[in-house]
Structures are given as structure tokens and as C-alpha cells.
Amino acid sequence: DTGVSQDPRHKITKRGQNVTFRCDPISEHNRLYWYRQTLGQGPEFLTYFQNEAQLEKSRLLSDRFSAERPKGSFSTLEIQRTEQGDSAMYLCASSLDLLLAGGAYSYNEQFFGPGTRLTVL
Amino acid sequence: AQSVTQLDSQVPVFEEAPVELRCNYSSSVSVYLFWYVQYPNQGLQLLLKYLSGSTLVKGINGFEAEFNKSQTSFHLRKPSVHISDTAEYFCAVSDQGGSNYKLTFGKGTLLTVNP
Numbered sequence: 001d002t003g004v005s006q007d008p009r010h011k012i013t014k015r016g017q018n019v020t021f022r023c024d025p026i027s028e029h030n031r032l033y034w035y036r037q038t039l040g041q042g043p044e045f046l047t048y049f050q051n052e053a054q055l056e057k058s059r060l061l062s063d064r065f066s067a068e069r070p071k072g073s074f075s076t077l078e079i080q081r082t083e084q085g086d087s088a089m090y091l092c093a094s095s096l097d098l099l100l101a102g103g104a105y106s107y108n109e110q111f112f113g114p115g116t117r118l119t120v121l
Numbered sequence: 122a123q124s125v126t127q128l129d130s131q132v133p134v135f136e137e138a139p140v141e142l143r144c145n146y147s148s149s150v151s152v153y154l155f156w157y158v159q160y161p162n163q164g165l166q167l168l169l170k171y172l173s174g175s176t177l178v179k180g181i182n183g184f185e186a187e188f189n190k191s192q193t194s195f196h197l198r199k200p201s202v203h204i205s206d207t208a209e210y211f212c213a214v215s216d217q218g219g220s221n222y223k224l225t226f227g228k229g230t231l232l233t234v235n236p
Contacts, residue, residue, distance in 0.1 A: 004164070031222075033223065033224075035224075040228065040229075041228055041229070042125075042211050042213070042226030042227050042228050042229050043165070043211070043224070043226050044226070045223040045224065045225070048221055048223060055221065056221055056223070091164060091165070093165075095222070097222070104220065105220050105222070107153060107172060107215070107222055109167055109170070110167075110222070110224065112157075112164035112165040112166070113164050114162070114163055114164045115163075115164055
């Protein structure tokens with residue numbers, strides 16, 4: 001178990017450019033979350049996947065943002081036409097949630113990656 | 122909707138002193154409660170969690186927290202801090218009855234332990 005990894009760790013880009021981040025969850029974790037953390041704030045939920053299905057998106061996730069998780073393994077988060085307000089730390093987390101009888105999912109700890117720090121100039 | 126308020130943005134203490142980091146939450150449904158720690162340039166690490174049962178929860182590194190439902194609080198305490206406890210601490214909640222378990226975080230408390 002090597003933990004959640006994220007790549008790159010740092011990204012500096014110019015306004016208007018597109019950027020893509022990658023998250024590799026803990027092997028066999030079926031849930032994957034993306035959060036955004038701006039300076040002086042706590043992380044805010046962006047979106048999450050159950051296997052390859054994207055089940056919820058925050059209103060923070062404008063149409064310039066897109067996330068994918070092909071094959072239910074790694075995930076990518078793309079930001080198109082970056083703006084200075086996109087500068088933040090982007091955190092990925094994964095968990096192994098088990099489907100219980102009755103259709104509910106059990107809670108399990110979310111393990112966080114080190115984050116990708118994006119700076120938009 | 123849920124919200125979390127961390128009452129102190131910064132808490133400076135001396136080494137070996139006790140510390141309490143305060144957290145209040147608001148929610149229309151029952152919640153799970155968490156404390157995470159973030160060291161510089163690192164991701165979040167879970168310190169402890171309250172899911173059910175005893176309202177006094179013990180976590181890693183000697184931290185503990187007490188859930189108070191009537192006061193909607195979940196304060197974090199440590200009887201004697203070390204220099205290595207210097208970090209940002211986040212309180213978070215998650216909807217118990219939800220299916221996504223997304224976390225709602227407070228703004229964080231920077232704990233600085235001085236020699």
C-alpha cells in the first residue's frame with residue numbers, strides 16, 4: 001500500500017491555459033474524491049466517483065472543470081481556460097466503501113494524497 | 122446543508138502545555154465528526170473520528186475529542202503538546218445518512234507550539 005499519489009505536485013501556468021492533474025488512489029479503493037483548498041480555507045468538496053461513475057458534482061465545479069475516472073482506477077481533473085481564481089491546492093482522496101444490505105454504503109476513512117498546488121499567473 | 126466553525130484561526134502554546142482547539146457544527150441531520158491534521162506541504166491525515174457510541178474519542182498522537190450533541194461541538198484536546206504538533210488542524214463533518222460521505226471542513230486552526 002503506497003498511499004494516494006498525485007501528479008504533478010506543483011503546477012504554474014498562465015491564465016487561459018489548460019491544465020490536467022492526475023490522482024492514483026489506493027489500490028482497490030472504489031471511491032475517489034476531489035477537493036479544492038484555497039489559501040486560509042479548509043478543503044471544499046468538488047466531486048466524487050464510485051468506481052468509474054461520477055455521482056456528484058459541487059456547484060463549485062464550473063463548466064471549465066471536468067473530471068474522469070476511466071476504468072475506475074486513476075482519475076484526472078482538467079481545468080480549461082484557467083483563471084487566477086483557480087489558484088489553489090487540489091486534493092484527492094480515496095476510500096473503500098462497502099455496499100450493505102438495503103443499498104446503503106458503509107462509512108470508511110478517506111485517505112488523502114499530498115495535493116497538487118496550482119498557481120495561475 | 123452543513124457548516125463547521127472553528128472558533129480560533131491561530132492557537133500559540135508552549136511545549137508541554139495543554140491545548141484545546143474548538144469546533145462547532147451546524148446540520149439538520151445526524152453527522153459523523155472528524156479531526157484532520159495537515160503538516161506543511163502535505164495532505165490531510167485523520168487524527169480521530171466520531172461515528173457513534175462513546176462521546177469521548179481517542180485518536181493518534183495523544184489527541185482526544187468529545188462530542189457534545191446539545192452544544193453541537195467537537196472540541197479537540199491534548200494534555201501536553203510537543204513541538205512536532207505544530208500544524209494546521211481541520212474539523213470536518215459528514216452526513217450519516219448520505220451515500221457519498223463527502224466532508225465539509227472548517228477553515229482550520231493553526232497550532233503553533235513554541236519551546
